[in-house]
Amino acid sequence: MRPTAPSPPIPPRGGGGRPFAESMPRQALALGAWAGFWMAAERGLRAAGLGERQAFLAFLAFLAALGCAGVLGARGWLFRLFTSVRFAVTQGLFLAGAALLGLAGAGDLPGRLWFCALLAVLAAAMLTITWKRRPYPPSRVGFLLVHTAPSLILLGALWTRLGGIPARAGPLLVQAGFAALLAGIAWMFYLKPALKRREAPRGRRGPGGPPEASP
Amino acid sequence: MTAGLLPAAGAWVSWDRLQTLLQLAGFACATIAAGFALGRVRGASAVLERRALDWTRAGFLLLGGAVAVGALGAGKALWPDRPRQWWGLAAWLIFFVVLHVHRVKDFKGRTAAAAGLGGWVLAALAWVLLR
Numbered sequence: 487m488r489p490t491a492p493s494p495p496i497p498p499r500g501g502g503g504r505p506f507a508e509s510m511p512r513q514a515l516a517l518g519a520w521a522g523f524w525m526a527a528e529r530g531l532r533a534a535g536l537g538e539r540q541a542f543l544a545f546l547a548f549l550a551a552l553g554c555a556g557v558l559g560a561r562g563w564l565f566r567l568f569t570s571v572r573f574a575v576t577q578g579l580f581l582a583g584a585a586l587l588g589l590a591g592a593g594d595l596p597g598r599l600w601f602c603a604l605l606a607v608l609a610a611a612m613l614t615i616t617w618k619r620r621p622y623p624p625s626r627v628g629f630l631l632v633h634t635a636p637s638l639i640l641l642g643a644l645w646t647r648l649g650g651i652p653a654r655a656g657p658l659l660v661q662a663g664f665a666a667l668l669a670g671i672a673w674m675f676y677l678k679p680a681l682k683r684r685e686a687p688r689g690r691r692g693p694g695g696p697p698e699a700s701p
Numbered sequence: 702m703t704a705g706l707l708p709a710a711g712a713w714v715s716w717d718r719l720q721t722l723l724q725l726a727g728f729a730c731a732t733i734a735a736g737f738a739l740g741r742v743r744g745a746s747a748v749l750e751r752r753a754l755d756w757t758r759a760g761f762l763l764l765g766g767a768v769a770v771g772a773l774g775a776g777k778a779l780w781p782d783r784p785r786q787w788w789g790l791a792a793w794l795i796f797f798v799v800l801h802v803h804r805v806k807d808f809k810g811r812t813a814a815a816a817g818l819g820g821w822v823l824a825a826l827a828w829v830l831l832r
Contacts, residue, residue: 571804578798585791586827589784664769671765675758 507566513576520607521580524600531599538597542647545599549606568614577608596643609637628678631670638663716774720767724789727763728824730756731796735821741814750814757799757817764793788831792824 506512524545531541556564567573581604588595595601616633619626642659650656734756741749771786802808802816 571801574801575798575805578794578801582791582794582798582823585787585794588787589791589827589831591784661773664773668762668765668769671758671762675762 505566506563507570508572510572510576513567513573514580517576517580517604517607521600521604524603525598528599539648541599542602545602549603553610565614565618568611569618573611577604577611580604581608605640609640612636625678628670628673628675631666632674633670635663635667635670638666716770720770720774720786720789723763723767723770724785724792727760727767727789728792728828730760730763731792731821731824734760735818738814738817738821742811742818744811747810750810753814753817754800754803757796761793761796761800764789764796768793784831788824788827791827795820795824 503509506516527545528541531544536544584595584601584604612633616630619629619633622630639660640663642656642661642663644656645659646653646656734753737749737753737756741747741753767789768786771789799813799817799820803813805813808816
């Protein structure tokens, strides 16, 4: 009896080589579909006679429902996607493209639901990454600041847009968010490496020797 | 016109000028980074890639400062509404992408350097479009 040939490896879910969290072309398509969906939804909401504020509240309600459904039904998949560096790159490309549209005079982008939907995904991804990296020792303060600051800025903008009370809270959140973002970047890129360089010689036994092993 | 979120600056220095200065400094850093990235793409050692990354980080911080000053100190609060502010945001996001590309395993090396170079070209083209 002839031995049977070894079966080919089972492809990952999705059928096309890489899993979704690692496939940038498919992520780009999905983000495009997400933005397209919100463009159509905005048109539909306006056609139904909803004002800007009502349309925005409907958008937020839908996002909240979708977020709950995602956490209940596809937590692991969303966690892998949102914490993927490739997804961060894809989102960055999309948002840079949107900013270039703003540069070309595409109108009031921050007032458009599709742009807000992209920002919402970015905020969700950043908060998920922050959650993944817990606990937060002092060496990760910069990382924590950088990844929570955009959510603070968006929260402040949302507060202001919806006319939250007290009115000063929105601008304060935005200011705090920008300050945290810049402090976090400076900490991650400059202060932390400088502190590490200062502390490095203390851990060595002699000139050029290996660092002392911790017990 | 809505008041900005930063206190009013003096006549000789304005938030607008500060934003321009930060943008120029950030783009200058990005230009130096692009020079190193070009060397790396043409086959130079990985040391150039590291230098390109260092300069990209500096540019990212300065452009981030420009975005913050633009959003907080400009006439209209919270959202940038002028083309130059959109350029700053686009350039900042481009360098966000470049910094993250260096963290993707498959892209490390010359691909990441090429991405840095491409990002700079895109930002420069957008600047030309703005002018």
